[in-house]
Amino acid sequence: MRIEDRGSLQSPATATPRLPLTCRDLDPVPGPISRATLVLDLSSVGVPARTRALLSGEGGAPDSVESRVFRWAHARIGSLVEKLLSGELRVAAYRPDAAGLTGLGPGLTPTGDDVLVGLSAMARRLAGGGLVEIRAAVALSTVLAGLPAEETTPAAHLLLREASEGRFPAVLATVVELIGNPHADAESLRTAGARLAETGAHSGADLLAGALALVQGVVDARESS
Amino acid sequence: MSATSLLGGPIEVVHAGIDAVAEAPRAAGAPVTVVDFRPPAGGDTRRMALLSELLSGPAAREIDAANARALARLLASRPHLVAIGVARDVVPGMADDLFLHAGPPVTWERMCGPMRGAVIGGLLYEGRAKDADEAERLAASGVVRFDPCHHHDAVGPMAGLVTPSMPVFVIEDRGGERPGTRTFCTLNEGLGKVLRYGAFSEEVVARLVFMRDELGPVLAEALALRGPIDLKHLMAQALQMGDEGHNRNRAGTSLLFRELAPAVVRATADRERAARVLDFVNGNDHFFLNLSMPMGKCLLKAAEGEPLSSLVSVMARNGTDFGIQLASMPGRWFTGPALNVRGLYFPGRTEADANPDIGDSAITETAGFGGFAMAAAPAIVQFVGGSAEDALAATRAMRRITLGPNPGFAIPSLGFSGSPTGIDLRLALERNLLPQINTGIAHREPGVGQVGAGLVTPPWEAFHAALEAFAEHVRASRA
Amino acid sequence: MTTRILVRPGCYHDSARLMQVSRELSALPGIQEAVAMMGTETNRRLLAEAGFLGTDVDAATPIDMIVGLRGGPDTAVTAATAALDRLLSGSATSAGGPAAPERPGTVSEALEARPAANLVSVAVPGPYAAFVAHRALDAARSVFLFSDNVPLADEVALKRRAAALGLLVMGPDCGTAILAGVGLGFANRVERGPVGIVGASGTGIQELCSLLDRSGVGVSHAIGTGSRDLSAGVGGLMTEAGLGLLANDPATRALLLVAKHPDAGVAERLHGLLATLGKPVAVRYLGEGRRGEVDGVLYAGSLDEAAEAAASRVASTPAARGDLAFAAREAVAPVGAGGSRLVGLFGGGSLAAEARCVLEARGIATRVPEEKLAANAPLPPGNLVVDTGDDAYTVGRPHPMVDQTVRCELIRAAGSDPSVGVLLLDLVLGDGAHPDPAPEIVEAVAAARAARGSRPLSVVASVCGTRRDPQGTARQEETLRRAGVEVEPSAARAAATAADLVLSVRQEVAR
Known part of the structure; x- marks a missing residue:
C-alpha cells in the first residue's frame, strides 16, 4: 500500500514528512588529516553505550530484537567500512549493505538510516583529509540517493536524500568537523559529541556510531599495516 | 454557607x-x-500553628487582600526592553570595584566552584588580572566587593556575574502603578564554555570582549532605532510556540531576532559587523533568557511593597545557598542550602560532577513561567526524561500554590488558561508542595561549564525561615 | 511463552514515543520483551528472524507501527495488547502515574472542586484536626469533627469562630450526627421525622435514635457537639447553636438534649435558653437523677424517658407505653442465677453511665475498677460496670463498637467467674459499627457458660439500633435470644432487668 492511499489514517505530520533535524553543508577540510589526530580524537569523544553496542555488535538482552539490531547493523557497517577503506568505486558494491541498513531498527529515523548518514558524513570528511578515496565516498552517497523511499520511514528517506547531497544534521556536522582537526581541543569535541549523543531517542547515538565506525576503521587499518 | x-x-x-x-x-x-490528607507544614506543631494563624486567623483576610493587590499589580506591569547600556553607567549602585553575582549574599570563601570561576573570568575580562592565579589572589584579597544582583534590581543566570564594563539590557515598566521601574540583565553568552557556568578560558574572555565592543553597541543602536520592545507581548507569543521562558527560549529568541534584525542592518554601516551580531543572536537559543529573566524581575518588583503580602517575590541561588524574599519584606533574604538538581547529565557526567543549584533564573518561576509553564513546553520535559503528560501535571501542580493565573501568559495545552502566577508562601507550606524550577547544571569545579539540566526545588529551610519571619512581621504590622 | 505481533496502521509517532511504548510494555508483568518499531521491510524481516511471526505484518508499511510482544502466560500478553491500545489512544498512563483526576490534597481544594459541598468531615489525627477544621471555616463550611485529642484551647477557638460565622463545629470527639437524613461517623439509619436531637454524647444520641425508631418516630436532625461542649471551658457554645438551629427548623417539632456531666454553671445558663425555645424539650444529663419538669423543660431520669416524652409530644395519638420509671414492669423470672455479682461490659460509654444510674437507683452499688480488667487476672470484687471503649482498653486498637475482641475476652473471663451471676451488655449497630456483632458475643457467652458447668449465668443485653441499620436489629436480637440472652430495647431497661435478677438472687440467698 502506498502512502497516498492511507490519507485518512495519517496524522498531519505523516502526510507531509519533515526533516527531524536541521541539516547543513560540511565545512571544507583545510588540509590532510593525520592518523595520530584521529587516535587522539577517538579517546576524547565520549562513546555512549548504544553507540558502543553498534560498533561492537554486542549489546541488549541475549536473543532480543535489540541485540539483533546491533548484530545486523554491526555486520553491515563493518562491510561498508571495509569497502570504503579498500577504495571500492562501484556503486553497486555498496548497495546490498546499505539496503540491509535502511529501515532497520527503532525510531522515527531507524537506526540503520542514521548509521548510513553518519558513515557518509565521515566518509566525506576523511575523503577531504586524504584518508578515504574520494570516489568511494561519492559512491556511498550515490547509493543513499537511490535507496527506495518505501523501504524506510518518510523522515529517514528525507534525511538520506539530504546526506546524499552532502547536507548533514547540524549536531552531527559539528562533531564530524572537529574530528581530525589538530587545532580543536578535546573539550569541544567531547561537548559536541555529548550534544549529538543526546539528540532524539536513539538517533544521536546511531549517527555517532556511523561516524565513529569509519574513524575506528582508519585507525585499525593503519595499525595493522 | x-x-x-x-x-x-x-x-x-x-x-x-x-x-x-x-x-x-x-x-x-x-x-x-475524600481528601488525600497530609499533615500541613510537614506536621511540625509550631509551624502548623503559625501557618493556621496566617491562613485562618484574624489577619488571614487582610493577607488575602494584600496578595490580591500584589497579584493585580504584577499582572498590570508592562516590562519593555528600552535600552542596552553599560553596567557601570546604568545599574544603580554599580561601582568600578563591584562585582554582582546570582543569589543571596555570599563571600569569596563560601563561593562554589563555578561562581569562583566566573569571578576569575570577570577579573581577567576587566583586565584586573593577568592570569587565573592572580585573579584568585585578587578575589580573595577583597580588592573587589561582591553583592547580589537582586540588590541592584538586576538578575543573572547561573553564576550571574555582572562586572562594571558589561553591556546590560535595561528593562522598564511601561504600565502598572509604578511606571519607570527598571531592571537589568547582562546579554546571554550562548552554550558551551561560558562565564556563567564558571568557565574563564581565553575563548570565554574573548567572547565577552566581543559582546562589550560589538554586540552591545550594535544592539544598543539598533534598539534606539527600533524603539522599545514589549517583552510581555513577546513572552506571551513564545509560550504559545513551545517556550517556557527558562530552559527553552528558542521561540522567544526567534521573535526577538525578527524584531531586531532590520534595525541592526539599518544601524550598522559595516555589513560584516551586522552579520556577526545577527549570527551571534541567531546561534544562541538562550539569547532571550536574559530578557525573560529581567522581565520577570520587573513584574515582581511591581508586586513588592504590599505590607501584608505572603507572595514570594524572589527565588535565587548562588550555588551555596538558596534564598527567597517576600513582597511584604523586600530585600530580606530567607535562605537554606542550595539543593542538587535532579536531571539528565551529558554522557560521561554524573551527579558527582554537579554543583548544587545556582542562578537568579528561578525569577522566571517566581514570576509565573519557566517551570510553572512547563505545560507550554513539552519538548523540554522530554529532555529531562518525562512525558508530555508530566508537563501538564507540573503546571497543574503549581496552580495549587499560586495566587492565580496570568491571563497574559496563556498555555495552549491547558485550554489557554493562564500560567499559574504568584507563589503564596502559605499555600506551599499548607500543601507541602515546593515550587518546581527548571534549571541547567554547572560543573562543581571552576572553568568546566555545563554538565546537564534538570528540575530542582528550593530547600524547605528557606520557606520555614520565611514563615517564622512573616508571622512575626504580620503580628508587628497589626499591633 | 507466547509471541505476538501487532500492527497499528498509520501510527506514526516520534522516536521518544516509540521508546516509551517499548519501555512501558516491557515493564508489564509477564512481559519479557516488547519492541515497537516502524514497519519497514528490514524491521519486518528482523522481527520474523527473532520469532515474531504474524500474517498481517506482511501488509505493514513504514508508516505503520509494529509491536512485538513476548511473554507468558497468554493472559499477560493479552493484557499488554490492551495496554498498547490505551497508550496509543492517549488515555495512557505514563511512567509518572495515572492521568486520572487525583484526590484533592487539602480540604480547601476539595471545596473549590465541589462548591456544593456544605459539610466537612474531619477524622485526622488530633494534632492536625484544628488546622483542617479552621480551613473548612475559612471556606464558610460547617464541620463534623470526629477527631479526638484536640487541645481544649483549639476547641474553644474553633467554636467561637464558628458561632460568629453562623456555622457549626460538631466536635471534637463527636461520634455521630445526622443532618437532613445523612448520618456521619457512627450513625444509625433513621427515618426522617419531627424530633431534633442535640447531643454531647455519641452513643447517647444513638440510643435516642434507637428508642425513637422503636416508637415509630423519626428524627429531623441530630447535631453532635463533642463530649466537652458543656464543660466550663467551652461553655456549651455548640449546644446553644444547635438548639437555636433546631428551634428555627420547621421540620423539628420537639427537641431532645443529651450530655454527660454538664458543668453546673453551663447547665444553669442553658436552662434559660431551653425554657424559651418555644418547642417541647426533654433533657437527659447522663449520670444524674430525674428532676422532672422545670419551667416546662423535662429533665428526664433516663434516655428512655426523654425519648418517650418527645415521642408522645409529636405523636398524633399517644400510644400507651410502659412506665418509664420501670415500677410496673412485669416481674422477671430469674433463670436461677449462679452468683450474686453483676458485671456490665459496655461498648458505649454513655450506655454504661446510663446503666450505672439505673442500677444505683435500684439500690445496687456499682464501681468502676481502678485497674483495667484483664482476661487473665482475677476479677476485682463488687458489681462492676466497665466501658470497654475507654482509652485504657482501646490503646492501639479500634473501638469495641468496631472490634469486639477485647470485650469478648472479658465476657469469657468474667462469665466464667462463679461469683458472677449476671452479665450486662450492649450492642451498638449502625454505619461504621461492627457489621455483625451478635454471633461473636453469643460465642463468648457460650464459652463462659461452658466453663461454669452446671452453675447458671444470666446475660442481659440491649441492642441500640434501628430497623434500617445494615446489621438488622431484629436479626441481632434474635441471635442473642436464641442463645439464652435476655434482650431489652434500651440500656436502661437492660440495667433494670439485670437489677431485678441480682435482687432476686439476693432474696434467694437470704432465704
Missing part, C-alpha cells in the same frame, strides 16, 4: 481522615469527596 442552609440539605460531604467515618454519609447516598 450558613448552618441553617445545611439543615435544608441536600448534604454533600468533603472528608479528611479515617475512611470508616465517611461510610455513613456514603450509605445515605450523599456525595463524599
